[in-house]
Amino acid sequence: MKLKAKTAPAEPEGSESERLLFGGPLLYAARWADHDRAFFEMSLWTMAAKMPRLVALTVRLAWRADRRSLWTVGAGELTRGISQAIGLIAVNAVLATVLAAGTIGHRVQAAIPAMIGVAITGIISALATAASTTGTGRLEPKVERVATEMYLGHVAQVELSAIEDADFNRLMDSAQYGASAARRMVNVCTSVVGSLVSFVAAAGVLTVLHPALLPLLILMTVPRSWASLRNARARYASYLKWMQHSRAGRLLSSTLMRTGPAPEIRVHGVGPFLLHHFRGMSEASEAEQSRLAASSARVRLIASALTGIAAALTYTALGGLLATGVMSLSVAGTAVLAIRSGGQSLTTLILQVNNLYEESAYVGDLERLFTEAAKYAIPTGGTPVPQDLTLIRFEKVTFHYPEDADDEPVKEEAKGQRPALKGVTLDIPMGKIVALVGENGSGKTTVSKLLAGLYQPDSGSIWWDGVDARALDRAQLWSRIGMVTQDFHRWPFTCRMNIAIGRPGRPVEQTDVEEAAVYAGADKVVEELPRGWDTLLSKGYKGGHQISGGQWQRLGIARARYRDAQILIVDEPTSALDAKAELEVFEQIRELADGGQTIVLITHRLASVRHADLIHVLDQGELVESGTFEELLAPSATGAFRELYEMQRAQFQDVVLPGQRKPTADAAERSDAR
Numbered sequence: 001m002k003l004k005a006k007t008a009p010a011e012p013e014g015s016e017s018e019r020l021l022f023g024g025p026l027l028y029a030a031r032w033a034d035h036d037r038a039f040f041e042m043s044l045w046t047m048a049a050k051m052p053r054l055v056a057l058t059v060r061l062a063w064r065a066d067r068r069s070l071w072t073v074g075a076g077e078l079t080r081g082i083s084q085a086i087g088l089i090a091v092n093a094v095l096a097t098v099l100a101a102g103t104i105g106h107r108v109q110a111a112i113p114a115m116i117g118v119a120i121t122g123i124i125s126a127l128a129t130a131a132s133t134t135g136t137g138r139l140e141p142k143v144e145r146v147a148t149e150m151y152l153g154h155v156a157q158v159e160l161s162a163i164e165d166a167d168f169n170r171l172m173d174s175a176q177y178g179a180s181a182a183r184r185m186v187n188v189c190t191s192v193v194g195s196l197v198s199f200v201a202a203a204g205v206l207t208v209l210h211p212a213l214l215p216l217l218i219l220m221t222v223p224r225s226w227a228s229l230r231n232a233r234a235r236y237a238s239y240l241k242w243m244q245h246s247r248a249g250r251l252l253s254s255t256l257m258r259t260g261p262a263p264e265i266r267v268h269g270v271g272p273f274l275l276h277h278f279r280g281m282s283e284a285s286e287a288e289q290s291r292l293a294a295s296s297a298r299v300r301l302i303a304s305a306l307t308g309i310a311a312a313l314t315y316t317a318l319g320g321l322l323a324t325g326v327m328s329l330s331v332a333g334t335a336v337l338a339i340r341s342g343g344q345s346l347t348t349l350i351l352q353v354n355n356l357y358e359e360s361a362y363v364g365d366l367e368r369l370f371t372e373a374a375k376y377a378i379p380t381g382g383t384p385v386p387q388d389l390t391l392i393r394f395e396k397v398t399f400h401y402p403e404d405a406d407d408e409p410v411k412e413e414a415k416g417q418r419p420a421l422k423g424v425t426l427d428i429p430m431g432k433i434v435a436l437v438g439e440n441g442s443g444k445t446t447v448s449k450l451l452a453g454l455y456q457p458d459s460g461s462i463w464w465d466g467v468d469a470r471a472l473d474r475a476q477l478w479s480r481i482g483m484v485t486q487d488f489h490r491w492p493f494t495c496r497m498n499i500a501i502g503r504p505g506r507p508v509e510q511t512d513v514e515e516a517a518v519y520a521g522a523d524k525v526v527e528e529l530p531r532g533w534d535t536l537l538s539k540g541y542k543g544g545h546q547i548s549g550g551q552w553q554r555l556g557i558a559r560a561r562y563r564d565a566q567i568l569i570v571d572e573p574t575s576a577l578d579a580k581a582e583l584e585v586f587e588q589i590r591e592l593a594d595g596g597q598t599i600v601l602i603t604h605r606l607a608s609v610r611h612a613d614l615i616h617v618l619d620q621g622e623l624v625e626s627g628t629f630e631e632l633l634a635p636s637a638t639g640a641f642r643e644l645y646e647m648q649r650a651q652f653q654d655v656v657l658p659g660q661r662k663p664t665a666d667a668a669e670r671s672d673a674r
């Protein structure tokens with residue numbers, strides 16, 4: 001039964017408004033959207049062949065989530081099917097006794113045991129259905145939770161390079177719908193199993209009654225099943241079409257409500273224009289829904305006619321069997337009941353297999369994500385990090401970033417031309433302040449990310465006292481690192497938690513949190529908050545409060561301080577701070593180094609690296625100079641640092657305050673030295 005030709009949606013055309021505004025229909029570019037069309041490409045037989053694997057996948061998830069409930073559902077459905085079969089046999093016995101020769105009183109009396117049998121099987125069937133429904137209700141949320149946990153667990157354990165990989169990103173995107181699809185599949189699978197068992201029971205009873213009855217059941221069911229399936233698919237195809245128009249309309253309505261475009265909408269008079277097209281898109285959606293209603297009515301009418309013809313054929317055949325004495329009246333009566341219940345089960349079965357396939361595409365993505373995530377998983381275990389670490393050395397390190405998720409695939413040779421780091425060799429001695437300087441895009445942050453074990457070099461090695469970082473236990477490596485970057489995460493948590501999350505594995509120590517806050521000058525920020533440490537730092541929630549970029553930066557520094565790691569990477573820590581605060585922060589960073597911590601400082605403010613023990617200068621991914629501040633400014637140095645420094649200094653030299661004389665070069669040099 002190939003349904004593709006008539007029910008698969010043609011490429012959507014989009015309304016006039018959609019063509020004008022978006023150049024055509026507004027379709028999602030996400031991978032999950034491909035499933036919609038793939039669903040229509042599949043014939044019913046292919047679906048049926050895939051069914052056992054899909055059911056097995058859901059059963060595995062359910063087994064993991066709640067074995068007891070799974071047993072209850074399985075046993076419930078089986079009991080229901082068996083009791084239905086026995087019930088039909090009992091009905092046959094009742095009919096045979098009632099229609100036999102003898103007085104009516106006698107016949108009814110003789111039929112009582114069989115009637116009790118009918119009642120008992122009816123009760124058992126109802127109880128089994130109730131047990132199965134309870135089990136399914138318990139299983140559904142658990143399966144969704146287990147699938148979500150597995151999804152999140154796998155995603156949290158992959159390398160950063162996977163998260164930034166375009167294909168993996170698309171897979172993550174589509175697999176996130178897998179958990180709710182798995183939940184729905186529990187219900188669908190229960191229906192599939194239930195209707196299959198009921199169908200087998202009815203078919204078995206019919207075969208026992210007379211072998212010719214089974215083809216009659218099929219004959220009566222096929223047109224109805226075909227029509228129901230066709231209707232369901234047409235409804236789905238139409239839904240996709242009108243969804244596309246509604247989506248486009250929603251985009252316009254949400255744009256009208258947003259604050260960002262509000263000024264332009266008013267000044268340029270865009271409002272009426274958007275409203276006009278919103279109506280165009282809504283009308284296209286309404287037209288599609290009306291078309292569906294008319295087509296559904298037509299299909300239903302055809303379905304009824306086909307079912308009527310099939311029923312007429314079936315009952316004529318039954319009449320023929322009765323008339324020729326091949327079948328008794330009681331068997332014919334039971335056969336009618338079995339044909340009705342078996343037919344119903346077969347129709348449900350076909351529709352549910354259809355639903356099963358629809359959901360399974362998403363669950364299939366989830367399964368694929370598990371496999372892919374395992375390939376990219378961060379290795380556990382490894383060589384312990386040396387206890388008294390003295391030096392980290394980058395040796396001829398070359399590194400390319402993985403493709404960006406939104407980028408077109410980059411050709412290999414194009415990638416090869418622009419590594420983020422090229423043959424970098426540099427030292428990071430422990431207990432010192434090491435500064436990384438250079439122009440934008442020179443590779444400073446990349447060095448810090450490789451140092452932090454977020455990426456591995458393409459070639460070359462990073463040695464931790466003679467142990468290649470690739471072999472190190474990553475969890476131990478990360479326990480030695482604290483990071484505060486320019487775009488550090490602003491957690492939508494309380495102020496206290498925004499600092500305490502620096503050490504998420506340990507209970508929150510209020511005295512340590514306060515000490516870290518004082519260190520970073522964040523204590524003054526807390527004083528001004530309406531609920532102090534308990535203030536929720538996220539606007540848009542009740543009691544939520546927003547703080548400035550500079551205040552956030554103080555919290556970020558406090559977080560890094562609270563982490564108290566051996567190596568602290570600070571990437572542009574003062575970009576949002578005022579001049580006074582900036583001086584304070586650099587002074588505090590120096591104090592940390594005095595206390596034995598290693599500081600890797602990335603900054604554009606070259607005057608701030610004066611106190612660094614070692615400065616590495618990068619340019620276009622290559623190390624061009626290394627040394628102390630004095631060494632790099634000496635006339636014998638290659639000049640890259642000196643050139644950058646001169647440029648920054650010149651900016652300030654050119655500014656002459658009222659009543660002040662322009663400083664000479666010597667005076668400027670003296671003031672720098674202070």
Ligand SMILES: Nc1ncnc2c1ncn2[C@@H]1O[C@H](COP(=O)(O)OP(=O)(O)OP(=O)(O)O)[C@@H](O)[C@H]1O
Pocket residue numbers: 164401402404420438439440441442443444445446447
């Ligand atoms: N996640 C990323 N994906 C792809 N390319 C990246 C990524 N991050 C950085 N790059 C590229 O790597 C090169 C080095 O970037 P990096 O961030 O290390 O420079 P930087 O010296 O820290 O620059 P800035 O001073 O602007 O912060 C740049 O060409 C940049 O475009």
